[in-house]
Amino acid sequence: DQQVKQNSPSLSVQEGRISILNCDYTNSMFDYFLWYKKYPAEGPTFLISISSIKDKNEDGRFTVFLNKSAKHLSLHIVPSQPGDSAVYFCAASGSTGNQFYFGTGTSLTVIP
Amino acid sequence: GAVVSQHPSWVICKSGTSVKIECRSLDFQATTMFWYRQFPKQSLMLMATSNEGSKATYEQGVEKDKFLINHASLTLSTLTVTSAHPEDSSFYICSATDRPPFEAFFGQGTRLTVV
Numbered sequence: 547d548q549q550v551k552q553n554s555p556s557l558s559v560q561e562g563r564i565s566i567l568n569c570d571y572t573n574s575m576f577d578y579f580l581w582y583k584k585y586p587a588e589g590p591t592f593l594i595s596i597s598s599i600k601d602k603n604e605d606g607r608f609t610v611f612l613n614k615s616a617k618h619l620s621l622h623i624v625p626s627q628p629g630d631s632a633v634y635f636c637a638a639s640g641s642t643g644n645q646f647y648f649g650t651g652t653s654l655t656v657i658p
Numbered sequence: 659g660a661v662v663s664q665h666p667s668w669v670i671c672k673s674g675t676s677v678k679i680e681c682r683s684l685d686f687q688a689t690t691m692f693w694y695r696q697f698p699k700q701s702l703m704l705m706a707t708s709n710e711g712s713k714a715t716y717e718q719g720v721e722k723d724k725f726l727i728n729h730a731s732l733t734l735s736t737l738t739v740t741s742a743h744p745e746d747s748s749f750y751i752c753s754a755t756d757r758p759p760f761e762a763f764f765g766q767g768t769r770l771t772v773v
Contacts, residue, residue: 548701580761589664589751589764590702635702646692646753646762650701 549573550638552649560657565623567652569636572617576638576647581610581621584633584651593634594621626656661685662754664765671742671772679737679768681752687732688754692762693725696749708735742772 551570559565569579577598582590596603596610596619603610609622623630636649661684671677681691690709694702708714708729716722724746726738735754739746749769753762 582764587749587767587769589662589753589766592761592763595761646707646755647704648694648702 548650549576550636550647550649552634552636552652554652555650556653556655558655558657559626561628562625565621565626565630565654565656567621567623567634567636567654569619569621569649570617571619571638573638573640573647574617575640578639579610579612579619580637580639581608582635582637582648583630584635590635623654626654628656628658630654631656662688662752662763662765664752664768666768667766668769669771671770673743673772674741676738676740677742677770679739679750679752679770681735681737681754681765683733683754683756683763686754686756688735688756689732690755690762691729691735692753692755693727693735693737694751694753696751696767702751705737739770742770744772746770747772 549572580595581593584590594605594608594610596612601612612619633651633653635651639646663682665680693705696702704717705720706714706716706727708727710729710732714727729735751767753764755762
């Protein structure tokens with residue numbers, strides 16, 4: 547049973563525009579959420595995170611929004627750049643850190 | 659960010675043999691390590707969570723006797739795929755954290771091919 551879901555397997559965006567990647571989760575015990583970027587045959591690299599006590603966290607071009615009532619989070623990248631093309635995974639963790647689950651990933655392509 | 663080193667990055671083995679994959683945290687003490695498996699074009703599937711000095715907690719459907727995990731120190735965890743078969747061929751990734759539940763740092767992954 548997939549506890550973290552990303553319903554869009556792929557997304558294409560023009561360079562300079564906003565990329566919005568979505569993630570839904572089912573386990574209400576998750577209270578820390580993260581986004582990772584992954585290139586083929588490499589381990590994921592951490593991008594940005596958000597605690598459940600917040601609804602927004604911003605770091606440069608990346609902003610993560612959390613809607614706890616809807617069990618939904620999103621990652622906004624603006625402006626999008628060709629180097630942002632990768633697979634993006636959202637992940638969720640419980641308060642003990644002994645659960646760390648990934649979504650199914652969204653492949654982002656930024657078109658120059 | 660913190661560095662997690664995974665070795666080997668690529669291994670081919672014969673069916674029926676065992677393969678050990680190492681995961682090391684180089685500049686921090688990893689209280690918790692995670693092992694994932696990724697099939698082509700699929701998500702990272704959590705296999706097990708291990709805390710230093712205790713037995714690993716396996717996810718449902720993961721065979722404990724086939725995927726042996728040892729987290730003997732705060733900087734090293736190993737995953738041994740025992741009696742490997744072609745269907746075990748996959749990309750295995752470890753991650754480590756020193757401050758759960760915050761971000762975990764990932765190794766570069768190991769491509770296992772069983773022939």
